[in-house]
Amino acid sequence: MNETRAGTWQAWIEPIGDDPEALSAADIARTRLAAGARLGDLRRARLIEISGSARDRGGVEALLHDSALIYNPHKERCHVRRDAAEPVPGAPPDTRLLLVTERGRTRRPAIERWWSRAARERVTAREGMVWALRFEAGADAESMSRELGTLRDPRHGLFCNPFAQAMDASGARAPVPWIGDEDDRAGRGVTR
Amino acid sequence: MSASVAVIQLPGVNCERETAAAIEAAGLSATVFAGTRAPEDLRGFDAFVIPGGFSYQDRVRAGALAAKHPIVGVLAEEADRGKPVLGICNGAQVLVEAGLVPGGAGVELALARNRMPARDGYYTRWIRVRVEETPCVFARGLEPGLVIPLPMAHGEGRFVGATGRMEALEAAGQIPFRYARSDGRVATEFPDDPNGSERAAAGVCNARGNVLALMPHPERAIARDAVARSIAGAWSAPAPCDLDAGAGGPGPGLLLFRALREHLEDA
Secondary structure (H helix, E strand, O other): OOHHHOOEEEEEEEEOOOOHHHHHHHHHHHHHOHHHOOEEEEEEEEEEEEEOOOOOHHHHHHHHHHOOOOOOOOOEEEEEEOOOOOOOOOOOOOOEEEEEEEOOOOEOHHHHHHHHHHHOOOOEEEEEEEEEEEEOOOOOHHHHHHHHHEOOEOOEOOOEOOOOEEEEEEOOOOOOOOOOOHHHHOOOOOOO | OOOEEEEEEOOOEOOHHHHHHHHHHOOOEEEEEEOOOOHHHHHHOOEEEEOOEOHHHHOOOOOOOHHHOHHHHHHHHHHHOOOOEEEEOHHHHHHHHHOOOOOOOOOOEEEEEOOEOOEOOOEEEEEEEEEOOOOOHHHOOOOOOOEEEEEEEEOEEEEEEOOOHHHHHHHOOOOOEEEEOOOOOEOOOOOOOOOOOHHHEEEEEOOOOOEEEEOOOHHHOOEHHHOOOOOOHHHHOOOOOOOOOOOOOEOOOHHHHHHHHHHHHHO
16 A cells, blocks of 8 residues: 555445345346355445545544535435445445556546545545445355356356456455555456 | 349437438338347348347447347348348347357457547548448448448447457458548548548458448438538439439438348349
């Protein structure tokens, strides 16, 4: 972690209601993919990491809420994390998390510009998608989640096409920060 | 009796009617095949087109969910038997996500988000594609070097693969259409190459040449009067032709469907 990543705030943004994207993905995983038969629950969250802000938790939450750019409070909820010891929202201990990012393009300049105007702070903003998977008791959740993660063929993998995206896996307590620097992910065909 | 082509209508597809019209304009029979029908019913068709749109709302990733549909499994089997399969735009994304293109072992490519200077997301404009030396049936009879104006409209159309894969596909003639400049040379920068695609690839086919993933929309260019005047070049003037495709005579997009017809007539 370089110096500019110190003091990273994570915004976990989830739909308030049912998430059609997660529902569709779960249905496909359970019915079409070899590793999905024992998939229990599947949820999805956008993960935005803001690095370089001197604001306290309340100040960050207020900015995120007011942005109209980062999330829509009418249909999304936002949970802020600062430390890996803090729980990930809606992720019991048996949850496996898959972070999927676009290779070479995790930065969100529009958010950075907005933050600069609204908060008078220069920050870096990165974004990825997190899939939260829970499996039936007794299933090898770690290997099954990885198997579901990386696309290999029509029967194997869904969430990450490794030629355009990068994937990282975690237990229920995701690291902070989690989204790597762009240059770390600029290679092709490899998942961490 | 003309050969029959199924236009696959998965949920979220929105170009099935114009695609069927383009097929009919080329002298083939077109049937819009709803995704709710039994996939086995596809066996009787001679060729297949997955049209553009937003199958399954692009959930997870463009083409990702449709690629798992049993219909696509049947298409893979029919393609193995040599039947032609064309994926246009979202259809191309489905074929790439399913591994039918380039057709080796599993998924080998992605259609990634566009890379454009100082902009992001969905982009649409008329572009030029150049025909390359290729075994692709959808380029049959087209001279290498021929430049064709077509419209493109997508947010994820950048062909990428593992290091060296796109170069190998190019060497094998599996990049039948590449983005081109007005002078006919391969595009090297935006906006002639509208998405940053590796090797300026607008379309990639399998080794046999019967499955093509094509990002531009030939079905939107079957009438000459539809071609943007700023880019039309030799296609700007009405010309006599044996194909009655609509206003101003047949347009450049019809060439690909006519190539399919010629292939099916000889098959």
